[in-house]
Amino acid sequence: MSTPTVLRFGVFFQGVNFSTVWTQPDSGPQTDFESFRRLAQTAERGLFSAFFLGEGLRLREHLGALHQLDVAGRPDAQTQLAALAAVTSRIGLVATQNTTYNDPLDLAHRFASLDLLSGGRAAWNVVTTDNAWTGENFRRGGYLDHADRYRHAEAVVVAAKALWDAWDAPLAGSADSADSASWSADDPSTVVEVDTGHYRATGRSRLPQSPQGRPVLFQAGDSPEGRDFAARQADVIFSAHSAFDDARAFADDIHQRTLKAGRPAGDVKIFPGQEFILADTDAEAEEKARWVRREQVTPQTAIAFLENIWGTELSAYDPDGPLPEIDPVQEVTGETRGAGFRAAQAKTTADAWRERARAEDLSIRELVIRLNSGRGFVGSPSSVAATLQRYADAGAVDGFNITPWLIPSGLDDIVDRLVPELQERGIYPTAYEGETLRENLGLRPLQEEQDARRSA
Ligand SMILES: Cc1cc2nc3c(=O)[nH]c(=O)nc-3n(C[C@H](O)[C@H](O)[C@H](O)COP(=O)(O)O)c2cc1C
Incomplete structure (x- = not known):
C-alpha cells in the first residue's frame, strides 16, 4: 500500500465575506491586531504551515451602498503579515495580491521584503480578480478581459521570479554576505524586463535572497487558463474543490496539467479551502453546525x-x-x-x-x-480525523486551508483536539520540518525544483 500523504493546514481569511462570525464578546473588530495575533499564534501551536489572507481591493457594494453585512474593512494583507511576522517564528505568511492592478517590480520587492524580514516565511497568493469595478480604484481602470488578465498575470509572475532570482546571494547578515556575489551593473542577466502588452518596466533587484530563495507562490483561479497558469508557475494551488470526489478529480486534472507543463506532478501542492465544525459527538457537531449557519445567514x-x-x-x-x-x-x-x-x-x-x-x-x-451549507467537515474530532484519513490515503489533497468561522477562538478545538488525532494516525506533522515556508509545505528546495523542471 502506498504511504498516505502527510496533510498540512493553513488558515484562510477571506477578503470580504458573510461567513466569518465576529459577533462573540471577545471577537473584537477586524481592524484589531489582537484577533489576528491570537489566531496566528494558535495556528502556530498547531504546526500550521500557513496563515493566509485573502484580499479584496474594493469593498463590495450592494444596491448602490456599502455591503454592511459583509465582514469589511481589514488592513492591507502585507502590512498585517509583517506585523504578524514579529510575533510568530515558524508559520508561513501568505498575502493574496492581485496581478492586474499592482506594479510588478514594486510588488515583487514588497514580497522579497516580507520574505527576508520573516526569515523565509512569505508567500504570494496570485490572483487576477474577476471584477472590472475594482479597476475603478486604479489609474489604468478595469481594462483587461479574462484571457488578457492571465497573459498579464503570467508576465508579472515571470518578472517577479526573475527579480528574486537575480540577486543570488546568501542570507543577508550572514557572515559571508558582505563579500558575496550580488548583481552587477555590467551583467545584463540581472536586468529584469516586464512587458505584458499593457505594461512595460525595467528594473533590478533591491534585495538579496531570503533563506527560502524566494517567496512561495500560491495561485487561486479555477478556469482552464487559471489551472494551466498554476501548473506552469505555482508551488501551491488554493482551490474550492474540497468534496472528496471533486478533490480527487481536481488533483488528477492538476497533475496532468503539471506534467504537461514539464514539471513532476507532485511539485504543485493542492490546498482546498474548508470549514471544520467540531464538537464532542457527531450529533452535537450537527447541532453546532445548525447554529453556525444561522449566525452566518x-x-x-x-x-x-x-x-x-x-x-x-x-x-x-x-x-x-x-x-x-x-x-x-x-x-x-x-x-x-x-x-x-x-x-x-x-x-x-x-x-x-x-x-x-x-x-x-x-x-x-x-x-x-x-x-450556503455545502462545505464543511462536521463531526467529533475522531470522525473528522477518519474523514481526513480518506483524503490522505487517496492523495486527493496535500492539505486544507481552513476558514475559521468564529473569531478569535475558531482554531482552538482544531489545534487542541483534531491535530493530536491526526498525528496519532501519522497523517499530520509532529514538528515543523524546517524554518522556512518552503520546507514546512513539503516543497523541494528551490534549486532542486528548478533542476527537476529542466530535466522533466
Ligand atoms: C479559491 C479561490 C480564492 C480566491 N481568492 C481571491 C481573493 O482573495 N481576492 C481576489 O481578488 N480574487 C480571488 N479569487 C479570484 C481569482 O483571482 C480569479 O480572478 C477568479 O477566480 C477568476 O478566474 P478563473 O476564471 O480562472 O477562476 C479567488 C479564486 C479562487 C478560486
Missing part, C-alpha cells in the same frame, strides 16, 4: 442574498416567509459591484430557488442557509 443577510439575484430591494419580505413571487428586475447579474454572482441568469436562478423552496418547504432564510 442572519435575516438581513438572507434578504440581501436574494436581492443579488432580484436586483431590487426586498426588505418588505419576511425572511421566515416564502420567496417573492415577483420576478427579478434584471436579466443577468453583473460581474461588477461584487454582487458575488458572476453573470447568473436572474430569472432562471429565481425560478430554481422558488421551485426548491416549494419542494422542500423552505423559508427565504432556510433556503439561503441550504444554498
